Amino acid sequence: MPQDVQVFEAHATDVDLDDLRARLAAARLPEAETVHRAAPDPRRWDQGVPLADLVELVDYWRTDYDWRAFEKRLDQVGQFRTTIDGLGIHFLHRRSARPDATPLLLTHGWPGSVAEFVDVVDELADPENMDAPAFHVVVPSLPGFGYSDKPATTGWGTEKIAAAWVELMGRLGYREFLAHGGDWGGNITTVLAGRFPEHVLGIHTTFAEGLPGATTEGLTAVERAWAEETHHFWRHRAAYAKQQATRPQTIGYSLVDSPIGLLAWILDKFAEWSDTEDSPFETISRDRVLDDVTLYWLTRSGASAARIYYESHNSLDPELRVDVPAAITMYPRDIEKYPRAWSQERYRQIVRWRSPERGGHFPSLEVPGFFVEDLREGLAAVLAARR
Template sequence: MTCTDDRIEPFTPHTEEAELEDLRARLAVARLPERETVRGTGPERWAQGVPLDVLAEVLEHWRTGHDWREAEARLAAVDQYLVPLDGLRIHALHRPSPRPDATPLLLTHGWPGSIIEFVHLVDELAEPADPGEPAFHVVVPSLPGFGYSDKPFGTGWGTERIAAAWARLMEALGHRRFLAHGGDWGGVISTILAARFPDQMIGLHTTVAQPPPWLSLEGLDAEGREWVRRSQDFWSHHAAYAKIQAAQPQTVGYSLVDSPVGLLAWILDKFAAWSDTRDSPFETIDRDRLLDNVTLYWLTRSGASAARIYAESHDSLDPDLRVDVPTAITTYPRDIERWPRPWAQERYRRIVRWEEPDAGGHFPSLERPEFFLRDLRASLAAVLAADQSRST
């Protein structure tokens, strides 16, 4: 139903124990298929999806070892609100900094991520141990249909509408001008914000810098051409998940909302395929943090509603969209798409920092949290410096 109350309400996450008991009971009686028919080690054994032995081990830990109450307590330690925007209540973490020189910063997640990608970083961003580091008033919203945000009750909640809502969200929280960071859908939304609301946006950091379509390979070096080939190969041959969620989010949503094992496998598959690891995502991502993320999807019944962002926005970024605010781009070697700088510059016309780390994938805040934090700070510092020079 439509939200008609325009009050910003404090919010504290709390799960009834019966919900957790139901989850454990469902996991206890899970019906699993036979093992995969492929053999091998490393990536080869993931050729048909999540291997049975991996899924069974994670399932058992989820049932007997994972502590959602600990995750819930970490979330509850951060101030958070339900903010009415365009008929929905949008959930957002809000961690103000005590420093007078702090800058507002909006962090936006994607799919199959959530606010879990950033909750472990907000304190250090707001109150860095080193006083020489920049400080930020951190805002981390849950996308519509994700986590504790309301689920859209009709069509139309695509990335353009979300970006417009985010501009109003920051204003509602007292931040007239702000920085933004995002990857995956968060990077697309942050890009739209920077292009559509340049007066509010100080600048942008993103890990996904999609260029305009149909650019020429002429002028690219061999490495740049290989980046393009791999990115195009991903979208041509490894994006069935996106096409399914774009075409039938309701259909796939039944299993994602009703079966915790189905939800776990659907999300775990992507964390494995998109992380910079040889065999298991747990080589770099803490198993309990991944399960925190999956559990948030489960408890909020958001498998279908989160999938609908693909129905609304898959492959829909405006080809004429251009970003003129200062932009920093970090492109990780094992991300699902990497575009060479000459192509990125066709959309992002004021790149002030370009980084190519030697490791990392699609979930850098979870895979390499210390590096991610350093890189984010350095990137935003470069953006702030460029904004100051623009102002003078």
Template sequence: MELMGRLGYTEFVAHGGDWGGVITTILGGRFPEHVIGIHTTVAQPPPDLATDGLTAVERTWVEESRDFWSHRAAYAKQQAARPQTIGYSLVDSPVGLLAWILDKFAEWTDTEDSPFETICRDSVLDNVTLYWLTGTGASAARIYYESHGGVNAFDPGLRVDVPSSISTYPRDIERWPRAWAQERFRRIVRWREPEAGGHFPSLEVPASFIKDLQEGLAAVVAASRS
């Protein structure tokens, strides 16, 4: 909010995925007088919701999302508990940094054998090089520590009342039912489940992602004026 104010914007829309989705949700929840609406690929619900009434597909989403945070999120738990330990490796070895980041591209994309099926090597190298040349591999990891860990980053009581557009990609690391999302996002004006894409849709399916983003933000702007 302070940054947008310095740039001269008193009202704006926000979009984000991954941590950007967390930040976007917090902006919409805490600053409704400034945030017109949000678009996000991350719709984390409040904790401890019951699965009663969910469809079989929605139950699968919940099971897979919980499995991810329980068994495949060691990176997040390491960075939440001891970020500086892994931080030395991330700023000392370009191979170590590449392996750490490429592992996420390999597992979190909508591909069969290799992330390079949808993301070119240069894009991955650009991503890793940005961390390497700026020496931010360690500092970037500290958001997990400062937020006490991935899925628990939200205030359980946070609610978003501004218009929200949510897109859930089929191979993302976590997917939550709309009924659950509505417990946090009180005014969902657009809900989409694209046919392709994983955790990095802007890199994996850029054309359809841009169209989805444009339509999502248009929907929240229109809803804010109605």
């Protein structure tokens, strides 16, 4: 192991866990929403997280949820920390036993964390099928997220994070690597590929933003619907992003001080952005959502994580082009879906394009089996294009 990389173990104190349960027990809740509908009905969520759903989940969080199981899982994967540009960066690192494995960097987004990938790391590193490609998997926590340090100054936007990821992979002995991401992870993966083509073999992403001012002429009906849905999302459903891009400190007080506030803020997105008819728990386990939320809570990272919006919202360089091979998957219930004609203005060598029948913004949690197969096939196409 490189000298500047240290093994890390996650271990919350019993005092912190007892404090969390006490806060949950003493929570002051508002009255129920005024859109009364029986489940299942997506319109129950028209005003945000329904009171009944929140009360039930809080009760489970306080009485039955096991944080120690998640800590154990992180340690099983392998946790490390290193310092880059003065900032401590936490990451998971699972080396494959296969000699033909290729390094693969997985970058999460908001309101995600490394919890998004803990259920797929093993199968990516050491697949049961020996004919499937294998990867040395690296999953960093974004600056200000989880067990990574919180930046004390401005400047840690997507461009700087991408440069830090190149440094991180180099320290691990991976001068060349593949990269995947969605949400902010997809944005960062795009920057990585565009800025550091000498290090990035190719990418797989669920985020493939085209260039500003793209026309709808020539689009299919489905692609027009995608464009309209994406426009509607940013116009009518993105208040959270505006808040975090303009006043992350203000919302941060609630997110760091109130576990109920933090849970509702994050659960709202898991519900709205997943491919479900009513509750996100139709496809995502309660434990994984609570792993994610509890990680934010214990590391007090509600404000620091929100600041990535302040640093980088709407900042993807319109001049940036990706010339390395790219595999792109547009899940049907994701919040941003771009027609291929738009995406290929930026991503110049799309070697595989897929639009599955199921899945939303969190495919590694919603459809993990499909996600792994799609990622493997996409990256295999990327590597084949380089031969």
